[in-house]
Amino acid sequence: MRVVIADDDALLREGLALLLRNEGFDVVAAVDNAEGFLTLLDDADAAVLDVRMSPTFTYEGLQAAVEARRRRPGFPVVVLSAYLEEQCAAVLLDEGAAGVGYLLKERVGKVAQFTDALRRVADGGTVMDPEVIGRMLSARRGDDPIQSLTPREREVLGLMAEGLDNASIAERLFVSETAVSKHIGNIFTKLGLSTSDSGHRRVLAVLAYLRS
Amino acid sequence: MTRRAAALDAHVAEMRRIERDLHDGAQNRLVSVVMMLGIAERSLETNSDEALPQLRRAQEAATDALNGLRTTVHDIYPPILTERGLEGALRAVADRSVVPCSLEVIGLHRVPAAVESAAYFVVAEAVTNLNKHSGASRASVAVDYDIAGSVERLRIAVDDDGAGGATERAGGGIAGIRRRVEAFAGTLRLTSPVGGPTRMRVELPCGS
Numbered sequence: 001m002r003v004v005i006a007d008d009d010a011l012l013r014e015g016l017a018l019l020l021r022n023e024g025f026d027v028v029a030a031v032d033n034a035e036g037f038l039t040l041l042d043d044a045d046a047a048v049l050d051v052r053m054s055p056t057f058t059y060e061g062l063q064a065a066v067e068a069r070r071r072r073p074g075f076p077v078v079v080l081s082a083y084l085e086e087q088c089a090a091v092l093l094d095e096g097a098a099g100v101g102y103l104l105k106e107r108v109g110k111v112a113q114f115t116d117a118l119r120r121v122a123d124g125g126t127v128m129d130p131e132v133i134g135r136m137l138s139a140r141r142g143d144d145p146i147q148s149l150t151p152r153e154r155e156v157l158g159l160m161a162e163g164l165d166n167a168s169i170a171e172r173l174f175v176s177e178t179a180v181s182k183h184i185g186n187i188f189t190k191l192g193l194s195t196s197d198s199g200h201r202r203v204l205a206v207l208a209y210l211r212s
Numbered sequence: 213m214t215r216r217a218a219a220l221d222a223h224v225a226e227m228r229r230i231e232r233d234l235h236d237g238a239q240n241r242l243v244s245v246v247m248m249l250g251i252a253e254r255s256l257e258t259n260s261d262e263a264l265p266q267l268r269r270a271q272e273a274a275t276d277a278l279n280g281l282r283t284t285v286h287d288i289y290p291p292i293l294t295e296r297g298l299e300g301a302l303r304a305v306a307d308r309s310v311v312p313c314s315l316e317v318i319g320l321h322r323v324p325a326a327v328e329s330a331a332y333f334v335v336a337e338a339v340t341n342l343n344k345h346s347g348a349s350r351a352s353v354a355v356d357y358d359i360a361g362s363v364e365r366l367r368i369a370v371d372d373d374g375a376g377g378a379t380e381r382a383g384g385g386i387a388g389i390r391r392r393v394e395a396f397a398g399t400l401r402l403t404s405p406v407g408g409p410t411r412m413r414v415e416l417p418c419g420s
Contacts, residue, residue: 009240011273015247022251057232082239109246111254 001122005030006037006061007050007080016048016108023115034064041068046076046122050105051088062088069095076122080105084131086139093126097204101127120163126203127163134158136210148190156183161206226326229395230288237280244273289329298328302355305336310343311351311372318356323366327418330392331355331366334414338370341385346374346410357418365398368414376408389414 003025007013010032017027028043029036033053041047047068049061065077078101079092092100101121107129108114117127137146137154149157152173159169166184170177188194193205252266292301299317306315323331335353342351351372358365380386386402389412393400396416404410 009236011244012240012247015244015251019247019251022254052235057235082235082243105243106246108243109250111250114250 001119002026002028002043002045003118004028004037004040004044004047005049006032006034006047006053006064008032008053009050012050012105019108019111020048020115020118023111025115025118034060034067037064038067038071041072041075046078046099046118048078048080048118051079051081059088062091066091066095069099074099074124076124077101078103078118078121078127080108084129084135086132086135089128089132093207097126097207098124099126102132103127103129104131117163125163126207128161128203128207130158130162133161133210145191149187153183153187153190156180157187157206160184160187160202161210163203223324223326225395225397226330229392230284233280233284233287237284238277241273241277241280245270245277248273287329287333289325290332293325293328293332298323298331298355301332302335302353305332305339306353309339309351311346311348311374313339313351313353316352316354318354319358320355321357323357323418327366327396327416330396330398330416331368333392334368334389334416335370337385337389338412341378342370342372342374342410345378346372346376346408348372348374348408348410364418366416366418368412368416370412370414371409373409375406376404376410377406378402378404378410 003020005013005016005020005027007016007030013030013032017030020027029040031037031040037047037049047065049065051059051061053060053064061081062079065079068075068077074096076099077092079088080103081088082105084102084104089102092102099121101117103114103117107117121127137158146154155173156169159172164172166177166180170180173180191209193209248266248270252263252270255261255263255266290301292304295301296304299320302315302317306313335355339351339353342348351370354369356367358367378386380390380402386400390400393414393416398414398416401413402411
């Protein structure tokens with residue numbers, strides 16, 4: 001898979017390129033600014049961007065990701081940030097949620113999980129950081145059906161929103177896949193969602209619910 | 213602009229500068245640490261020879277993070293300002309300069325802590341610079357406080373009789389001074405013809 005990296009911190013940029021190359025990705029370029037990144041879209045299958053780059057050090061990376069997806073609809077982007085904001089997640093998802101990832105920067109340290117997330121995004125999946133999901137969950141009103149979820153069900157909901165399938169959720173929580181299916185059935189019933197959704201559609205259903 | 217508004221502006225600018233220092237410094241370096249440890253962990257699973265250099269790089273990045281953190285924390289409000297006030301702190305800078313350095317302070321009123329801290333940083337950095345690079349035999353620091361119209365400001369002059377030719381490089385001492393000064397909407401002028409002398413003039417608007 002051909003990946004382009006955009007991060008204005010030289011050490012992080014080079015570290016990320018090394019990490020991805022070691023994992024078998026073809027890093028076609030690693031640039032330090034949004035303009036440079038946008039000229040490379042045709043050479044890459046996916047991009048990893050830092051939210052914050054020069055000149056204003058605010059949302060250049062986010063804007064570049066949105067612009068990339070405007071020019072090439074569905075272009076897979078994983079946006080990394082030192083600090084997650086729900087509004088940033090919303091901006092990314094509003095352009096269509098397929099092929100979007102939004103993660104805390106330090107998640108790259110969990111190499112297997114990070115590369116797995118990147119591959120899922122490149123395949124058109126959606127990956128949201130558990131922090132964002134946690135914040136969306138805690139912002140819910142008191143009369144919200146979310147409040148009726150058990151702590152375990154909330155955990156499963158968060159992992160679903162991260163884009164994990166049942167087997168991966170079972171692995172993370174050290175429970176059987178059957179147990180996960182049961183939790184998911186309960187969650188969907190409590191929230192009034194359609195249980196027929198699977199994979200990527202399931203993530204979207206959960207995110208749509210959390211954002212409503 | 214009212215005094216209060218100017219003080220608040222200086223405060224906001226200072227908060228923003230500190231936020232950026234922390235983000236670009238310690239925070240990014242710690243992400244590097246986590247990333248390099250992640251790479252090392254993967255190497256240990258496959259080709260353990262590659263793990264050692266990665267661990268060393270992680271350690272270097274952690275050390276960088278600590279150094280950055282130390283500098284940022286110290287620069288927020290150097291402890292010497294609490295102990296001796298701005299004039300006493302500037303006196304200490306002049307006294308420890310190897311190049312004999314005079315200090316003149318005129319009408320120094322109470323200025324906001326963020327401005328005091330910036331003024332101290334500017335003088336300390338400039339004196340460090342001239343000790344390292346100028347080859348001067350004498351230097352002088354003058355700080356005064358004045359009101360021009362409704363604008364209250366701290367003016368700082370640092371001069372030396374050295375070789376001149378001081379230039380502003382990215383990441384260098386002068387660039388650091390400019391960054392700190394511009395965070396307050398202040399100004400920095402540097403004249404340093406080859407052959408000297410070098411003169412630095414800084415103005416820091418202050419609110420109260």
